[in-house]
Structure formats: C-alpha cells, structure tokens
Amino acid sequence: xxxxxxxxxxxxDIENLKAGDSVLLSGSIITGRDAAHKRLxxxxxxxxxxxxxxxxxxxxxxxxxxxxPPYAVGPAGPTSSYRMDKYTPALLDRGMKGxxxxxxxxxxxxxxVVRNHCVYFAAIGGAAALIAKSIKSEELLCYEDLGTEAIRxxxxxxxxxxxxxxxxxxxxxxxxxxxxxxxx
Amino acid sequence: xxxxxxxxxxxxxxxxxxxxxCNYFIDDSITKALKEFKExxxxxxxxxxxxxxxxxxxxxxxxxxxxxxxxxxxxxxVEYGDKVVIEDGSFKxxxxxxxxxxxxxGYLRKSVVSxxxxxxxxxxxxxxxxxxxxxxxxxxxxFLVGGKGFGSENMSAIKMLTPSxxxxxxxxxxxxxxxxxxxxxxxxxxxxxxxxxxxxxxxQLAKKATxxxxxxxxxxxxxxxxxxxxxxxxxxxxxxxxxxxxxxTALGVxxxxxxxxIAGMPVAVNICCHAARHKEAEI
Numbered sequence: 205x206x207x208x209x210x211x212x213x214x215x216x217d218i219e220n221l222k223a224g225d226s227v228l229l230s231g232s233i234i235t236g237r238d239a240a241h242k243r244l245x246x247x248x249x250x251x252x253x254x255x256x257x258x259x260x261x262x263x264x265x266x267x268x269x270x271x272x273p274p275y276a277v278g279p280a281g282p283t284s285s286y287r288m289d290k291y292t293p294a295l296l297d298r299g300m301k302g303x304x305x306x307x308x309x310x311x312x313x314x315x316x317v318v319r320n321h322c323v324y325f326a327a328i329g330g331a332a333a334l335i336a337k338s339i340k341s342e343e344l345l346c347y348e349d350l351g352t353e354a355i356r357x358x359x360x361x362x363x364x365x366x367x368x369x370x371x372x373x374x375x376x377x378x379x380x381x382x383x384x385x386x387x388x
Numbered sequence: 389x390x391x392x393x394x395x396x397x398x399x400x401x402x403x404x405x406x407x408x409x410c411n412y413f414i415d416d417s418i419t420k421a422l423k424e425f426k427e428x429x430x431x432x433x434x435x436x437x438x439x440x441x442x443x444x445x446x447x448x449x450x451x452x453x454x455x456x457x458x459x460x461x462x463x464x465x466v467e468y469g470d471k472v473v474i475e476d477g478s479f480k481x482x483x484x485x486x487x488x489x490x491x492x493x494g495y496l497r498k499s500v501v502s503x504x505x506x507x508x509x510x511x512x513x514x515x516x517x518x519x520x521x522x523x524x525x526x527x528x529x530x531f532l533v534g535g536k537g538f539g540s541e542n543m544s545a546i547k548m549l550t551p552s553x554x555x556x557x558x559x560x561x562x563x564x565x566x567x568x569x570x571x572x573x574x575x576x577x578x579x580x581x582x583x584x585x586x587x588x589x590x591x592q593l594a595k596k597a598t599x600x601x602x603x604x605x606x607x608x609x610x611x612x613x614x615x616x617x618x619x620x621x622x623x624x625x626x627x628x629x630x631x632x633x634x635x636x637t638a639l640g641v642x643x644x645x646x647x648x649x650i651a652g653m654p655v656a657v658n659i660c661c662h663a664a665r666h667k668e669a670e671i
Contacts, residue, residue: 224433239508269457269497278495279448279457284539284572306539307572307631328437328630329539329574330663332457334444351510352457352497364440366433366632377571380633384431385626 206364212260213301218323221367223374227325228362233262233304234345237283239353245291248298255346256355259299262325265306267352268342269332277339277358281332282306285324289313296320304365308377317369324369326376338363389471392527394671396477396485399529402671403486406533407462408494410667411454414445417601418578418664421639425576434634438576441629441662456663459496460535462487462517465596469526480519488513496535520592534599534666540577543569546591546656558583558655559618565657566622566638571631574661576639578602579622582656585646593644594658599666602640615641639664 209217211231221227234256236244247254265285269278285305292303293316302322306329309317317324327335343357368376419442426438448455464483474482491498491514500515501508524530545565549557562581569577580600582593605612618641628634639662648654 267457267497267499269454269459270495272451272453272495275453278497279454281457283458284542286572306574308570326630326632328440330456330661331440331444333448333451333453333455334440336453337447351512352499353510368632376633377631380431380433381571381626381628381631383626384628384633384635386624386635 208362211262213262213323215321218301218321218371221323221370223367223370223376223379225367227365227367229262229365230361230363231359233264233358233360234258235264235266235356235358237265237267237353238287239350240347240355241288241291243347245294248294258295260301262302262304263295263300264304264358275336277336277342279332280336280339282327282329285309292316296322309369314369314373314375318371318373321371323367323371325365326368327363327365335363389527391471391473392469393473393475394529395475396479396482398671399474399479399482400486400489402531402669403464403483403533404490406531406667406669407487407490407496407535410533410665411459411494411496411535412452413449414455415601415664415666417603418639418662419445421602422576422662425636425639429629429634429636431628431632431634433632434629434636437629437632438636454496455665456537456661457497458499458537458539459491460537460665461500462514463534463536463595464517464519465532465599466519466521467524467530468521469528470523471527472529483519484515484517487515487517499538528670530668530670532596532599532666532668536595537661537663540573540659540661543573543659544594544657546587546654548587549653549655550651551653553653555614558653559614561655562618562657563621565659567625569659571627573659574663575627575631576629576636576662578660578662578664579618579638579641580658580660581641581643582658583643583645583653584648585654586649587654589646590654590656591658593646594656597642597644598658598660598664600642600644602642602664606643606645608645611643611645615643
C-alpha cells in the first residue's frame with residue numbers, strides 16, 4: 205500500500221519514511237538536472253543568492269520532452285542521479301529536503317541525507333509517459349536558456365516513487381540486490 | 389544496374405518517420421520479453437516495475453508520445469547503394485533535416501549540445517546526428533536507426549583485450565561492465581556487444597548490436613551460446629527492474645563480431661535501457 209504524502213514534506217513525514225516504502229507525492233516540486241545544478245552550485249560557492257528558494261523543497265532530476273497538445277507536460281521520467289552527486293550535499297546543507305531521481309548516490313550524498321534529515325526517492329526510469337500523467341502543470345522558474353534543463357515548478361498529484369535512501373541512511377540499492385543474487 | 393535517382397525529400401521523410409516511430413513504438417521483441425520476464429520475476433517490486441513499463445509503453449504507443457523523455461541522440465546505420473544519386477539536395481543534409489523535423493514536429497526532446505567540453509550549448513534541433521554509412525552494391529538505401537539515451541550510454545565501456553584472454557576474458561569484461569553499471573542504466577537492460585575489428589569498429593558493432601531485436605541470435609552457434617550464457621549470468625546479479633532488486637536485470641544480450649588483427653581482440657559493451665528504440669526502412 206503506497207503512503208500518500210502532501211508537500212511540502214514535514215520533518216515528521218521524513219522521520220516516518222523507510223527505504224522500500226512506496227509513496228504517492230502530491231503538491232509542488234521543483235525540477236533541475238546537470239546544467240542547472242552546476243549553476244546553483246557555482247552561485248553557492250561564490251556566496252551569491254540563488255534564483256530559486258530551495259528551502260524545504262524536493263527537487264526532481266528531469267529534463268522533460270516537449271508537451272504534445274493538449275497535455276500540460278511532456279513525458280518526464282527521472283534522469284540518473286549520480287551526475288548530481290558533486291552538487292547535492294551543498295544543496296541539502298542549505299535546506300533542500302529531498303530528491304527524486306534514479307540510480308545510486310555516492311557516500312557524500314548519503315551522509316548529507318542523514319546529516320540534514322532528508323530523503324531520496326526513486327521514480328522508475330523509462331516510465332516517462334506514465335509518470336507524466338501525475339504532473340498536472342508546469343511553470344518556468346529560471347534558466348530558460350537551458351531548454352529542457354531549465355528549473356521548473358511542477359504541480360503533481362499522486363506522483364509514484366519509492367524511498368531509496370531514508371533519513372537513517374538505509375539504502376535500497378545496497379540492501380535489495382544481494383537478496384536476489386545467485387552465486388555459482 | 390542503372391543509376392537510380394532518389395529525391396533528397398524522400399530521404400528526409402523516411403528519416404523523420406523512423407525517428408518518430410522508434411520513439412513512440414517499442415519493438416515487439418521488448419514487449420514479449422518484458423511479459424515473459426514478469427512471469428519469472430521473484431521480486432514483488434520488480435514485477436510491479438515491469439507492469440508499469442508495459443503500461444508506459446502502451447500509453448506511449450496509443451497517444452504517440454515518447455516512451456522515455458530522453459529521446460536520445462540520433463544514430464543511423466546506412467547501407468547506401470552505389471547506384472543511387474541524390475536529386476535536389478545532398479544526402480547528409482537530407483538526413484539531418486529528417487532528424488530536425490522528427491524532433492521538432494514529433495515532440496521529441498532536443499538533447500544535443502554543440503561542443504562537448506566548453507560551450508555545451510543546446511543545438512535546439514537535436515542535430516547533428518551520428519551517421520555511419522557503408523557503400524554497398526545496389527540501387528537502394530537501407531536505414532537502421534535509433535534514438536540512443538545517455539543514461540545507459542554512459543555505462544558503456546570498451547577494452548582492447550589481447551588474444552590470450554580467450555572467450556573467458558571476453559565474458560568477464562562484459563559481466564564486469566554490467567556489474568559496474570548496477571542500478572543506473574534503467575534495468576532491465578539490453579546489452580550490445582561488439583567483438584573484433586579495430587578500436588572504433590568494435591564500438592560501432594556494439595551499438596549496432598543494440599539495434600537488433602532481442603528475439604534473434606547471432607548466426608554462429610558459439611556466439612549464440614555466449615549470448616544465452618551471459619544473459620543468464622547477468623540475471624543472477626540481483627539488480628532487477630529499476631535496480632530495486634530482482635532477477636530481471638537484462639532482457640537480452642546481442643553480440644556482433646568482425647575479423648580482427650593477429651595481436652588483438654577488442655571488446656565493446658554498449659548498454660541500452662529497456663527502451664531499446666530502433667527502426668529500419670529501405671527506399
């Protein structure tokens with residue numbers, strides 16, 4: 205049974221989420237991937253103000269395909285998270301509460317998730333047409349010049365994902381495969 | 389054989405249709421494999437992921453929208469008949485125009501940047517494409533194309549093995565590459581392997597192998613056996629659908645080979661996600 209969570213996510217929500225939980229998220233999230241992360245990170249390094257308020261936000265690693273009328277958004281599945289590993293700890297230390305992506309994270313990210321009491325969700329890679337059905341609208345926030353990589357705000361309803369790294373540091377990508385591994 | 393004239397516009401229209409179709413309609417062999425593996429999948433989460441992928445692909449086909457938002461960099465293998473002359477334009481420009489129109493009018497994502505290291509500015513029309521052209525005998529042009537997503541492309545690897553490594557060395561390198569990729573390339577994956585030729589030939593063969601339907605096998609029974617053995621061993625790794633655990637890590641392994649040098653045995657492994665998109669046409 206999937207847990208329904210209404211965003212913004214609370215400390216209590218995060219405390220109760222465990223690696224392996226199926227979750228349906230509703231509310232608002234922001235998007236960003238490689239190029240946007242690089243820009244945000246560089247601004248933080250220079251001690252400058254960010255163009256979006258990341259405090260309490262969940263960021264979705266996505267670069268959507270264009271919307272085909274009459275749809276509000278195009279197919280929008282997750283992109284590989286590890287490419288954001290270099291930038292993620294700094295964003296979590298500044299108040300971001302979670303990420304939605306796919307695939308493994310490095311130790312620095314897991315440590316930052318635990319240190320800041322955050323959560324990492326995985327959406328299903330390649331299920332872009334299905335996922336788009338739970339995205340109700342989009343709004344451009346900044347970095348329009350990046351095209352698909354711009355930072356947007358999505359209003360989502362019952363967006364399906366799975367807790368992969370919880371606030372205690374439990375990691376589904378570490379714990380699950382060994383259960384199904386067959387040695388000769 | 390007479391010289392045959394083909395209009396540049398015919399090339400453009402063919403290429404455009406192929407790229408739109410390959411992004412909306414998954415190959416039948418993938419659908420068949422997803423269904424078969426779902427029956428055998430031991431992980432409940434894994435079965436659920438496979439069901440969602442099947443549902444996703446049905447939505448994409450019914451609504452003619454991309455299966456995955458990463459509609460890829462456009463890759464074409466072209467067999468160009470030596471009796472063909474392009475009329476009213478050039479072949480290269482006609483192909484690029486087909487890619488441009490497909491990605492623009494087909495609501496496909498533009499994912500190409502102009503310069504790999506410094507500028508990284510989106511070209512906004514998904515060109516240029518990667519075009520591999522072989523001149524063959526005849527008066528036709530055959531296209532084998534695919535949109536290659538980079539979540540899986542980034543997990544690919546090549547190694548210049550030497551002859552003493554033998555078949556075991558080849559298999560070890562392929563398995564090591566898949567193991568390193570782990571949950572990242574959107575499993576269940578299709579593994580394309582190119583063995584032989586030179587450094588770049590092996591890589592091209594590996595890409596071409598990912599464009600082969602997975603219900604086919606290498607015509608040489610020794611390589612066909614290697615494909616089956618590798619698939620079995622990859623599915624013992626436990627990564628499973630979406631990397632969340634399970635016994636469906638790969639749907640297929642396709643091997644292509646080419647003669648090579650006395651001193652060498654290059655092996656390239658091109659990883660492809662479950663959205664293994666490819667289409668072909670002849671004009």
